[in-house]
Amino acid sequence: MNKFLMSGNNIIGEAAIRAGCRFYAGYPITPQNELAEYMAEHMRNAEGGVFIQSESEIAAMHMITGASAAGARVMTSSSSPGISLKQEGISSLAACELPSVIVNIMRGGPGMGNIRPAQGDYFQATRGGGHGDYRTIVFGPATCQELADLTMDAFDLADKYRTPVMILADGMMGQMMEPFIFTKPQPRQYSENFMLRGAGDGKSKIIRGLILDAIDMEEHNWKLARKHEVIAKNEIRYETYQTEDAELIVVAYGTAARIAKGALKRLREHNKVKAGLFRPITLCPFPEAQLRSLSGKIKDFLVFEMSTGQMLDDVRLSLQGYADIGFHGRPGGAVPTPAELANVIVRYYEKKD
Amino acid sequence: MNKFLMSGNNIIGEAAIRAGCRFYAGYPITPQNELAEYMAEHMRNAEGGVFIQSESEIAAMHMITGASAAGARVMTSSSSPGISLKQEGISSLAACELPSVIVNIMRGGPGMGNIRPAQGDYFQATRGGGHGDYRTIVFGPATCQELADLTMDAFDLADKYRTPVMILADGMMGQMMEPFIFTKPQPRQYSENFMLRGAGDGKSKIIRGLILDAIDMEEHNWKLARKHEVIAKNEIRYETYQTEDAELIVVAYGTAARIAKGALKRLREHNKVKAGLFRPITLCPFPEAQLRSLSGKIKDFLVFEMSTGQMLDDVRLSLQGYADIGFHGRPGGAVPTPAELANVIVRYYEKKD
Amino acid sequence: MAKIIFQRPKYLKENVFHYCPDCGHSIAHRLIADVVDEMGIRGITIGVPPAGCAVLAYNYFDLDMIEAQHGRGPALATGLKRTLPDRFVFSYQGDGDLASIGIAESFHAANRGENITVFFINNAVYGMTGGQMAPTTMLEQRTTTTPAGRHKTLDGYPVKVCELLSPLQGVAYAQRCTLTSPAQVNKTKKAIRKDFQCQKDALGFSIAEILSPCPTNWKMSPADACKWVDEVMNKEFPLGGYSRTLRQPPKKRRRLCELWPLKRYFPVLTDKVF
Amino acid sequence: MAKIIFQRPKYLKENVFHYCPDCGHSIAHRLIADVVDEMGIRGITIGVPPAGCAVLAYNYFDLDMIEAQHGRGPALATGLKRTLPDRFVFSYQGDGDLASIGIAESFHAANRGENITVFFINNAVYGMTGGQMAPTTMLEQRTTTTPAGRHKTLDGYPVKVCELLSPLQGVAYAQRCTLTSPAQVNKTKKAIRKDFQCQKDALGFSIAEILSPCPTNWKMSPADACKWVDEVMNKEFPLGGYSRTLRQPPKKRRRLCELWPLKRYFPVLTDKVF
Amino acid sequence: MKGFIKINKTLCKESHFCINVCPNSHIVAGNEYNTQGYRSVCIDEAKECNGYALCATMCPDIAIEVYRE
Amino acid sequence: MKGFIKINKTLCKESHFCINVCPNSHIVAGNEYNTQGYRSVCIDEAKECNGYALCATMCPDIAIEVYRE
Amino acid sequence: MAIKAIFSGFDGQGVLMMGYSLAHSAMNQDYHVTFFPSYGAEVRGGTANCTVAIAEEKIASPVASETDYMVAMNAPSLFTFQNKITAGGVIFMNSSIIKAHPNRPDVDIRRAIPCSELAEEMGNSRVANIIMMGAFIKKTGIVTFEIYLKSLEPILGSRKKSAAEINHRAFSTGFDYLKN
Amino acid sequence: MAIKAIFSGFDGQGVLMMGYSLAHSAMNQDYHVTFFPSYGAEVRGGTANCTVAIAEEKIASPVASETDYMVAMNAPSLFTFQNKITAGGVIFMNSSIIKAHPNRPDVDIRRAIPCSELAEEMGNSRVANIIMMGAFIKKTGIVTFEIYLKSLEPILGSRKKSAAEINHRAFSTGFDYLKN
């Protein structure tokens, strides 16, 4: 299979179109502009493809809602501030159980922040920044190959579970290039009954999130919660690296995990600390059990995030006091080198005993 | 002091005006309309008072941003879907460190949901539904007296720490009436240096969240994080009820805590289970240490929320495996009676041993 | 042998309207259902109810429907229509929904000339939430958020939606009408039909603004409410229409559909319909 | 003895503009700073820069300034002005900022007749983010999101902001101008002065729309960019003004200030200024 | 022209539009509360109906069916 | 009328507006790169300046100061 | 003592005012009290209702459950709420409008007060609710005749003197209508 | 082998294309490679730059750190990045534009290529970057002459044949300019 060398933003765009995405609406924002621009260039050439530069992130959100209800595979993308504006819409998509893919190419926050790579939106993505009880599937890709693969899978899972799926990457993943290949996407395979295409001579259908009766609404909430449990049972993804003989486990995702890997390699080379890496790929649902199982033999964990500590909560919830957890954070767009991180790990490890 | 009998929404409005709030912008949404309407009626009679029914929740957010920068004590309010729309603005207020009070009278979610009392926005409020690393102070009042007191305190803390403060109540707190008294609010007492009122002949000032340099931005992020730690040290509030001799602790806040109290009373009267209540009043920062300290002698905790389980995370993070934690949730607008909850508690307690 | 000449429209469900007596929504619903029936497009029509008193419209219309978040109807309808260009798509909105929180979505859908129809119920007040000021509230009008009457320098001026949108080149048809007499009701029905016709001819954005009584929040009797529409609202919101049909002959604009070769894209679906 | 007749405005900081060569923002900044100086209002003026290439405007203007989130300038300025009615408040915005994401805030601030000024830099493109389509992009114009040129049925029509806002009763003054010749530059400066004068007289909302070259994203030389403004943009966006001053004599409108007896509310603060 | 109407009293919400528009006062106010809590209008048999359907056209709640001979 | 100008070469961004508007071609293109990486314009002493300040009026980067005798 | 009462009827029959006046007077008699109205879309063109809870100690939940008293000003409310009444509770019905009968044999005491008619007789249909309150207070004795009327004034505040009398008369009418 | 190279210059000097072409040819020579451009407001009217990392194994971080090679097409970039070069690294300077000298004695080898002038001589100022690449490839030998040129074609794709030749000549010019 022949290799490609494309920027992360473009990979997501191409992978989406190959996966059958035929409706994209979005609004410019750095560092995800290349994704919208790729869609502008190629979507209208795809059969039935629609590209709209919406008047705002909010409008984009509700455009994909309509298109999803109409049966198209839909995607929108933005970066941190724009994703905040989409929260009402995401909550509504989850409530209406409409398949959809939302891409967040994170930048430094809070507020206007800056346009550098950061991981400050983990809470927003995994705890539902929107109102009410709902969760979405959240992927945290760490390589260009994963960007391609997970984007395609995102559309499949969105259909399978009738839920919004978020791809949570950062400015570095969005901008960098790396050789990768496109695998063959799944054909669309799940029920289309929910779609609205006009009632024909049949019974008319309704898609809505408004459920005035408290008991019905409660049941709907539990239904969504059960759905999320099924997802947690079937769809958890994660990677472990050099954990077999590790005395210390670094937990990191996305860009942070890339850097961590580099750091661990160095440590092995200069045979300093024997450390391993646990990398969640599904950030929500979080691979709780899988992480906890490591705490059987290993008692030292170091969480590294490009934030002040958000995934840290999930790690603490997973390990429930079975192990010691340290944290190293670089928020606001600072990206350490593998060498810097390696030193941090050594210092942390030595301080410990 | 003479008693008042007002609806929760009106209490917040009156307390705010007494606390010196002179700028309110908001947009109608049930079940918080009475608050906006109270402001419409009374704000313009207060000296220098401004009431604006903004074109949207988003506009309201940025209006109070401007007014806060100009030196007014500001407030906006909404209910769940409207609060989702405010997330970008809240993140920006936190980044710019502007004092402000935001009221969320929660309703059933997700999506359009319904207008009944619910607690599904706990994650959004406490984890920063907006992008980037920031936290706000979040109050969870449970009585009309607390609505009055905490609203006044909210303005004081917002000034003291230059941060947004959220009052997280629900439709029941917003609609119900209960006798209460107005205490005397603090006068404004903190530095006004940050305010923009024109540079006069002096040096011009800038208020901004944009910090392009990654290292400066990182420092800003840590500054905000440190600020939150100081708040956690000084401002934690909570209530314990019948915990001395309790064999089981129910953890609940706001409306849920009211109901829990009623349930516990019954259980004592019919001397069934000896149970106590731990009620966080500051939901963020969460009274971690205070709750953990209880786990010394008591090993059974039952979390009750009008949601599928959100504060549950904070309880688990606090107890870190030191005690067993059960959960009972009634999401989507369902409000159990004290009697119903009492039965749940008994069943849970008996199942346990 | 007597024959029935007026009855419940075929595509309204049996449910009793939850609307107040004399609410304009009720008549508007009936007229839309009638036109859908007359044009024989029930099977290929999708409606978008708003947040507002009409939030439950799907309990009445026997059509495929999807709720829009407050103000976002035109964006959502855009998504539907661009995906299914041979369907009829309408967004049903109140004045707060369309002209306040949703002004951006309304304006830009119109400016893009989205080939959709908006039914705009202008009742000069927020109904659903209990009578707050709407963008269309009259100066001096008392509402729960303008207890002293709407003040022009503090609260702004009534927003004239048809005047705002009709200059846009994307707008094919904009008509303001009312419901205060049998004659007006029939005119309104004609406007609704014209709206759908515009969609059929792929002329672009069409809107019918229906001045509509809200006796509950106006605190008036039904009769007074109608009087107020005729005597007060009409002054600020003159009845009449704006049509750009002639300037943009169907042939040119019908390309809009060809751009998305739907039948090939969803083979299953178009046959299902007819 | 030679005397200096043209120099850097007093209230621009020494920093070198980060703008591209021939960027309209640069000249606009200079003109605003000049007018603020001439009117002697530096001490009582607060500016609101946007998300956009001018996001760093506070590095240049020696004025109190607060950044607005993308599109929200007019709302933020409303908050400032209502709290400090005797200050001069301006919101500085690009076309994406004002007419796309921020259309609601712009429209309603204008409709409320907020006594603020908007400086609107219309460069027919999103500059900051690298040249995507703006609401003001010309039909057929190629941008990074309209690689085949803006298509009227797919992407909509150029939005005419002055034409959109000037009919609103809240708008006291709206002027479209350009920067392509010394004469035009001076006209633009006059417009900016008029804007501030409107605020002084509390006449309501004022806006100057400045057609402005973006050679970088137009991929043109500075000279060609100016030519394009004169020959292409001017056709779609005719220069000229709309003024409502006479219809609303200051006296009536100045009440706006009296409504918030500021001096009493912030005793410290007004003396600080003069 | 002759006609007649049928009023569905459970639907009527007492707006009295029909009464106002009927040229022959064929419809009159009622005083029985229906399940919705409104006093539905009734037919005055004394007056005749020409089947113009003005009442039905104005009726918000579609409570009137109109027939023609 | 006589005048003269001073050009701040570190500010110039080579837009050449000044050159285009100067009636006397008093300003000419340069070929020295400044720290910003542009080749600042220079003065042609051969030509004179009447101090109209057209160049300065058009200069986006305020690189020109104008004086009059 | 700890009681709960539901007041229910059409929008515009002043049911919220009935509940509020009771809560207010109970407060003035130094009871703990909560008042919880129906709100939002529920009331759109339908029936309004509110729940008042009165007790000697703090009240946990203001919502209606195990209600002791119910005031039904129209038929729909009777049907909606009659099953919330505890055995032995009391239902007050506006018998001028409600022809139906409650299906609760266990609610043995029931009071039919033709308050609409009584109000018409007084020539002021708007005071039907106050007449009903007269009967309600007489029967329940939760607060005294005087305290209730005193609490009423600030509530109806703005209106002029004459109104106060009318209310006084209306209240007495209801109060006296119930023998024992 | 594991190297990092920074390409930097003005917007429009085609520095991103230099980096991309190197990355692309390295990929075709089956190396692991990453390409990371500067983006967003950074480039507004300023300098553009990109970092290319090439190695036999997976590359952790694509950002510039301990860079082995640097190509400076203008003075500002030289000043910005010279301190990122590892001791013993190489700096390629566009000596037609850059008069200044790097302040890095430890970067002992340095290459001054007057590529702008060379390009002018070729009568096509736009190919200065390809000339520089010629020198760069000659010195570093990361990829072969042939593979680089082959990789170049698809990148400059759309353009017509003649262009290909021009690039070929430009590349050779740079390649041959460096003796050894």
Ligand SMILES: Cc1ncc(C[n+]2csc(CCOP(=O)(O)OP(=O)(O)O)c2C)c(N)n1
């Ligand atoms: C984001 C959001 N904000 C506010 C609301 C509350 N809300 C529901 S409908 C409505 C306005 C109703 O007025 P209008 O649009 O005029 O329609 P009407 O009810 O008068 O027909 C509002 C503010 C909401 N549901 N969602």
Ligand SMILES: Cc1ncc(C[n+]2csc(CCOP(=O)(O)OP(=O)(O)O)c2C)c(N)n1
């Ligand atoms: C909520 C949000 N969405 C998007 C962006 C990204 N963004 C920054 S500026 C801008 C538009 C710039 O164009 P314009 O307003 O025309 O100003 P110009 O740069 O052309 O002067 C955008 C989309 C943002 N910062 N925030």
Ligand code: SF4
């Ligand atoms: S409140 Fe007004 S708009 Fe809503 S149903 Fe009643 S009459 Fe109609």
Ligand code: SF4
């Ligand atoms: S990109 Fe355009 S708008 Fe932005 S600074 Fe450059 S020329 Fe000016």
Ligand code: SF4
């Ligand atoms: S118009 Fe209809 S609703 Fe109104 S009174 Fe007549 S029948 Fe009843």
Ligand code: SF4
């Ligand atoms: S106008 Fe200014 S920036 Fe442009 S060339 Fe002349 S001096 Fe330089």
